[in-house]
Amino acid sequence: MLVVGGGLAGLASAVALAEAGLEVRLLEKRPQLGGRATSYTLPDGSEVDNCQHVTLGCCTNLADFYRRAGAAAKIRFYDRLYFADRTGRRSTIEASALPPPLHMAPSFLRFRSLALADKRAITRALLSIARAGGKPKGVDSISMLDWLGQMKQTPGAIDQFWRVVLVSALDEELERTAAQYGIDVFWKGFLAHRSGYRIGIPSVPLAALYDGCRDAVVSRGGSVRLRSGVREIRLCEGGFRSAVLENGSEARGDACILAVPHTALLALLPKEFGQAGGLLEGLQHIRTSPITGVHMWFDRVVMSEPFLTLLDHQTQWIFNKSLLYAERGSDAQKPKKDAVESGGQYLQLVISASYDFVPLARQQIIDLCRAELGDVLPATRQARLEKATVVKELSATFSPELGVDRFRPVQQFGVKDLFLAGDWTQTGWPSTMEGAVRSGYLAAEAVLRCLGGSQKFVQPDLPPQGLSAFWAKRQSAS
Ligand SMILES: Cc1cc2nc3c(=O)[nH]c(=O)nc-3n(C[C@H](O)[C@H](O)[C@H](O)COP(=O)(O)OP(=O)(O)OC[C@H]3O[C@@H](n4cnc5c(N)ncnc54)[C@H](O)[C@@H]3O)c2cc1C
Numbered sequence: 001m002l003v004v005g006g007g008l009a010g011l012a013s014a015v016a017l018a019e020a021g022l023e024v025r026l027l028e029k030r031p032q033l034g035g036r037a038t039s040y041t042l043p044d045g046s047e048v049d050n051c052q053h054v055t056l057g058c059c060t061n062l063a064d065f066y067r068r069a070g071a072a073a074k075i076r077f078y079d080r081l082y083f084a085d086r087t088g089r090r091s092t093i094e095a096s097a098l099p100p101p102l103h104m105a106p107s108f109l110r111f112r113s114l115a116l117a118d119k120r121a122i123t124r125a126l127l128s129i130a131r132a133g134g135k136p137k138g139v140d141s142i143s144m145l146d147w148l149g150q151m152k153q154t155p156g157a158i159d160q161f162w163r164v165v166l167v168s169a170l171d172e173e174l175e176r177t178a179a180q181y182g183i184d185v186f187w188k189g190f191l192a193h194r195s196g197y198r199i200g201i202p203s204v205p206l207a208a209l210y211d212g213c214r215d216a217v218v219s220r221g222g223s224v225r226l227r228s229g230v231r232e233i234r235l236c237e238g239g240f241r242s243a244v245l246e247n248g249s250e251a252r253g254d255a256c257i258l259a260v261p262h263t264a265l266l267a268l269l270p271k272e273f274g275q276a277g278g279l280l281e282g283l284q285h286i287r288t289s290p291i292t293g294v295h296m297w298f299d300r301v302v303m304s305e306p307f308l309t310l311l312d313h314q315t316q317w318i319f320n321k322s323l324l325y326a327e328r329g330s331d332a333q334k335p336k337k338d339a340v341e342s343g344g345q346y347l348q349l350v351i352s353a354s355y356d357f358v359p360l361a362r363q364q365i366i367d368l369c370r371a372e373l374g375d376v377l378p379a380t381r382q383a384r385l386e387k388a389t390v391v392k393e394l395s396a397t398f399s400p401e402l403g404v405d406r407f408r409p410v411q412q413f414g415v416k417d418l419f420l421a422g423d424w425t426q427t428g429w430p431s432t433m434e435g436a437v438r439s440g441y442l443a444a445e446a447v448l449r450c451l452g453g454s455q456k457f458v459q460p461d462l463p464p465q466g467l468s469a470f471w472a473k474r475q476s477a478s
Contacts, residue, residue: 001017001022001023001025001222001253001254001255001256001257001447002025002026002027002243002251002252002253002255002256002257003017003024003025003026003027003256003257003259004027004230004233004243004256004257004259004260004268005027005028005029005035005258005259005260005421005422006027006028006033006034006035006224006226006259007033007034007036007037007259007261007436008034008037008062008065008433008436008437008440009035009421009422009423009425009436009443010026010028010257010421010440011026011033011034011065011069011213012061012065012421012440013257013259013421013440013443013444013447014026014213014216014217014222014224014440015065015068015069015213015216015217016068016440016441016444016457017444017447018216018217018220018222019068019220020444020448020453020455021220022222022447023220023221024217024220025222025223025225025251025253026217026222026223026225027225027228027229027230027243027245027251028224028225028226028228029227029228029229029230029246030226030227031226031227032207032226033207033214033224033226034206034207034209034210035261035436036050036051036261036393036396037050037053037206037433037436038206038207038210039205039206039207039208040207042389044387046297046387047205048205048295048348048389048391049202049205049293049348050206050293050391051293051348051391051393051396052201052293052317052319052321052348052350053202053206054199055433055434056196056197056198056199056200057189057193057196057197057198057199057200057462058188058189058193058195058196058434058461058462059200059432059433059434060434060459060460060461060462061438061441062433062434062437063200063459064437064459065440066209068212068216069209069210069211069212069213069216070211070212071210071211071212074203074204074208074209075200075201075209076201076202076324076327077199077200078199078201078306078307079094079095079198080092080093080094081093081197081199081309082306082307082308082309083111083113083164083308083309083311084308084309084310084311084376085160085311086312086313086375087375088375088376088378089112089113090112091111091112091113092107093107093108093197094107095107095194095195095197098466099194099465099466099467100130100191100192100466100467100468100469101126101127101190101191101192101466101467101468102466102467103466104190104197108122108123113160113311114156114157114160114161115154115156117154117156118154118156118157118160119157121151121154121157122157122161122162124152125148125151125153125157126186126190126191128151129183129186129191130187130191130467130468130471132471132475133187133464133468133471133472133473133474134183134184134187134188134472134475135183136183139179139180139183140179140180141402142179143174143175143176143178143179143402144162144166144175144177144178144179144181144182144183145158145174145175145177146179147179147182147183148162158174159311160311160312162174162182164309164311164316166182167316167352167353168309168316168317168350169185169189170182170185170352170430171289171290171291171352171353171396171397171400172289172352172353172399172400172401173353173355176399176401177400178400178401178402178403178404181400181430188461188462192461192462192463192464192465192468192472193463193464193465193468194465194466196462199307201306201307201319201324202324203324203325203327204325228245228246229245230243230244230246230251230260230268231244231245231246231268232244232268233256233258233268233269234250235270235415235418238415239415239416239417239418240253240255240256240415240416240417240418254417255447255450256417256418257411257419257420257421257440257447258420259420259422259439259440260422261422261424262283262286262398262424263288263395265283265422266283266284279409279413279414279415282406282407282408283409285407286398286399286404286407286408286424287398287399287401287404288394288396288397288398289353289396289397289398289399290354290355290357290392290393290394290395290396291350291351291352291353291354291393291396291397292350292351292354292357292365292390292392293348293349293351293390293391293393294315294348294349294350294351294365294366294369294388294389294390294391295348295349295388295389295390296346296347296348296349296366296369296370296373296385296387297344297345297346297347297386297387297388298344298345298346298347298380298383298384298385298386299343299344299383299385299386300343300344300345300379300383300384301322301343301345301379302347302373302377302379302380302383303318303320303323303345303377303379305320306319306320306323306324306327307320307324308320308376310372310376313372313375313376314351314356314357314368314369314372315350315351315369315372316350316351316352317349317350318348318349318373318376318377319347319349319350320347321346321347321348322344322345322346322347344386347373349369349373351369352396354392357392358392365390366388366390370385396431397423397430397431397432398423398424398431400430400431405426408424408426408427409425409426410425410426410442411425411426411439411442411443411446412443412446412449412450417450419443419446419447420439420443421439421443422436422439423435423436423439424439425439425442426442427439427442438458441457441459445457445458
């Protein structure tokens with residue numbers, strides 16, 4: 001069994017199939033596993049994530065994958081979310097003992113950066129999502145911004161609440177986001193189950209999460225080969241025959257899962273796949289959106305929270321990497337070079353849907369972010385910035401635009417012994433680690449079905465609780 005691509009989709013399918021008893025050979029082009037969710041070492045020895053990645057309590061398949069990979073203890077979950085407005089004023093959001101969907105209500109009512117009229121509007125819209133069990137009617141052909149307009153949301157509610165949550169969750173502007181994708185974020189993350197919103201952050205560099213995947217595959221007779229890019233997939237009599245590697249060698253297998261990004265897939269296949277009427281024609285219509293990560297090392301401690309969401313700024317998140325790594329469990333791998341040991345602090349900033357940053361020079365981005373940090377972390381104004389680096393990911397995620405789902409192929413897409421995996425395949429989820437793992441599990445299930453098996457890997461969503469459970473049941477009965 002071949003798996004091409006060692007991102008989360010490829011790793012999830014490889015681990016699941018190895019555990020099911022198959023001999024898996026995984027081929028990855030780069031020198032490390034993890035794809036977009038990985039880390040690497042800078043020339044000076046600092047280990048940086050490609051970009052900070054976070055999970056939420058509602059990501060049940062990613063949690064299952066981390067367990068299988070032996071990485072669950074390297075993810076720390078936080079129950080309190082921290083926000084800072086333009087003036088640096090802080091608010092927090094956390095669950096109370098009230099049943100969903102009311103569990104966040106007390107901290108939401110105390111939230112200092114929203115006016116009463118904003119809160120009233122937001123409550124109305126959130127209740128309409130909850131009462132519809134996450135599936136309000138009439139949202140299939142409108143954007144999130146249109147839906148917010150229909151729900152009579154105030155400008156403050158849109159800018160300080162909906163945009164803040166959704167642009168970072170979906171990596172897209174509200175006017176380009178299909179309403180159902182946005183509504184799902186709130187239903188699954190904040191309304192259905194009291195743990196859905198809990199934020200999980202790795203306490204190690206991302207690449208250290210995948211050591212167990214290699215063991216899972218190799219201990220069952222398989223192999224994991226890095227720096228082994230595939231340049232062509234050969235078919236024979238309408239089915240998979242072999243993968244040709246960049247070095248010209250040929251890898252054969254009974255079947256193959258292609259788990260590369262959708263932007264790289266068509267180049268590996270005969271060209272009719274992407275042509276009009278071809279099986280994968282739709283891939284050409286899936287657009288991508290950018291994320292920019294800015295890494296900053298200060299000479300002193302400038303931040304006390306583990307992370308902070310910014311309102312009213314272009315910078316959306318600040319992660320206190322020194323603190324997040326310091327809170328790692330005893331078994332977790334230590335980054336090679338740690339700013340905290342030298343008395344300084346390492347912060348990572350994230351800007352999703354960073355279209356405005358794409359044309360900017362790196363130094364301009366650093367200057368802009370540094371000025372914004374001064375608003376919310378005053379200590380940065382006096383601190384010396386010892387080092388900074390910018391990572392622009394131009395095709396970070398697929399854009400959750402209206403109609404994108406009709407271009408996303410299923411994992412068993414109609415070629416014998418050839419399967420697809422990747423966050424861009426049909427999973428019901430946006431472009432996330434959870435979506436990637438779901439796709440890998442779905443591909444693994446499809447492979448086993450073809451061999452006559454019926455093993456399932458995909459985990460159910462968190463079950464709705466409280467009033468949300470009542471409303472969801474009523475909705476599915478209607
Ligand atoms: C900057 C950034 C921030 C993000 N933040 C978050 C977040 O906070 N939370 C979240 O859930 N998601 C986040 N995401 C999205 C998440 O990273 C992706 O959805 C997920 O990692 C996709 O996994 P994948 O396996 O589908 O694809 P990829 O990770 O792209 O994996 C594909 C793999 O295939 C390999 N490959 C490509 N071509 C070949 C070839 N010819 N031969 C062999 N191998 C090949 C690649 O090297 C890569 O390893 C973020 C993404 C980015 C870029």
